Amino acid sequence: xxxxxxxxxxxxxxxxxxIRHAVPRTVAEGERxxxxxxxxxxxxxxxxxxxxxxxxxxxxxxxxxxxxxxxxGKTVPDVSLNAIANxxxxxxxxxxPVWPGDTLRSESEVIGLKENSNGKSGVVWVRTRGINxxxxxxxxxxxxxxxxxxxxxxPAPDPVVPDLAKVVAAADLVVPEGLDFSRYDFELAxxxxxxxxxxxxxxxxxxxxxxxxxxxxxxATRLWQNTAKVHFDVTAREDGRRLIYGGHVISMARAxxxxxxxxxQMIVALNGxxxxxxxxxxxxxxxxxxxxxxAPTPAPGVGALRLRLxxxxxAAGDHxxxxxxxxxxxxxLLDLDYWALIPT
Numbered sequence: 403x404x405x406x407x408x409x410x411x412x413x414x415x416x417x418x419x420x421i422r423h424a425v426p427r428t429v430a431e432g433e434r435x436x437x438x439x440x441x442x443x444x445x446x447x448x449x450x451x452x453x454x455x456x457x458x459x460x461x462x463x464x465x466x467x468x469x470x471x472x473x474x475g476k477t478v479p480d481v482s483l484n485a486i487a488n489x490x491x492x493x494x495x496x497x498x499p500v501w502p503g504d505t506l507r508s509e510s511e512v513i514g515l516k517e518n519s520n521g522k523s524g525v526v527w528v529r530t531r532g533i534n535x536x537x538x539x540x541x542x543x544x545x546x547x548x549x550x551x552x553x554x555x556x557p558a559p560d561p562v563v564p565d566l567a568k569v570v571a572a573a574d575l576v577v578p579e580g581l582d583f584s585r586y587d588f589e590l591a592x593x594x595x596x597x598x599x600x601x602x603x604x605x606x607x608x609x610x611x612x613x614x615x616x617x618x619x620x621x622a623t624r625l626w627q628n629t630a631k632v633h634f635d636v637t638a639r640e641d642g643r644r645l646i647y648g649g650h651v652i653s654m655a656r657a658x659x660x661x662x663x664x665x666x667q668m669i670v671a672l673n674g675x676x677x678x679x680x681x682x683x684x685x686x687x688x689x690x691x692x693x694x695x696x697a698p699t700p701a702p703g704v705g706a707l708r709l710r711l712x713x714x715x716x717a718a719g720d721h722x723x724x725x726x727x728x729x730x731x732x733x734x735l736l737d738l739d740y741w742a743l744i745p746t
Contacts, residue, residue: 494672
């Protein structure tokens with residue numbers, strides 16, 4: 403009997419199956435320092451205990467995307483080790499901050515299965531929860547992946563495609579307990595722009611670009627303990643190239659969005675997302691955002707912006723997203739729809 407883990411194939415999933423993922427991970431200040439070394443992340447709430455305390459928190463939490471990557475990474479050996487592609491996200495909510503010293507674990511429930519028409523692969527939908535050391539859920543989201551079949555001749559399961567909300571309703575956003583932007587220091591945060599300064603439909607070009615390096619990508623992917631073969635093994639793809647982890651692109655784009663959205667401090671929901679085209683070392687990543695919606699919150703001085711964050715490779719200034727047939731432009735890497743909290 404083999405003692406090694408070949409990963410799950412499409413045939414290994416069943417509706418309602420709950421997978422408790424190994425291995426719990428205690429996150430600490432080192433994660434913050436390394437995250438800031440990997441990305442040009444500068445949002446003040448995640449950089450300064452004093453700034454966070456002035457915003458009503460006990461100190462500076464770890465970046466929302468550190469929590470996401472950590473929880474996501476736990477799921478890879480069980481969900482996407484044999485994936486062809488990570489296809490999308492929906493119904494994501496950050497339910498409470500993650501603090502240095504917290505221990506995170508992940509568990510996923512299979513909520514959808516559908517074999518592809520080629521009979522060689524299928525799509526698996528899972529709802530993943532990130533849980534801290536006291537059993538509280540810190541993060542909940544759905545993602546779906548295309549997974550290889552072990553045997554193309556194996557029978558297809560009855561298709562189950564979950565009905566997912568296109569947007570997390572503003573009323574369902576969870577504002578961290580105590581958050582108060584009524585004494586927000588715009589000068590220290592880096593920009594003067596408030597909730598009221600943004601208009602629905604507005605496009606913000608974030609100007610800056612970062613060229614992706616192979617070593618940094620692999621360091622980041624190891625940091626989140628993501629074991630997907632396509633990120634490390636050049637024999638895992640026919641073209642012999644290592645695919646840049648999609649989360650690396652998400653964090654890079656989010657960090658670049660500081661220039662124009664410095665006060666969009668906390669990510670509280672993930673409405674949807676697509677890794678539109680592959681990213682490889684040597685690609686230069688740029689980002690732009692579109693304001694999709696605005697909503698008040700019950701917290702003092704806190705509003706919410708629904709934002710589309712687009713990462714693209716190549717030259718600046720090109721905001722084409724899709725063609726007339728709805729296919730993503732070849733230079734688009736990421737299309738992410740999220741809610742963020744911003745001072746009013």
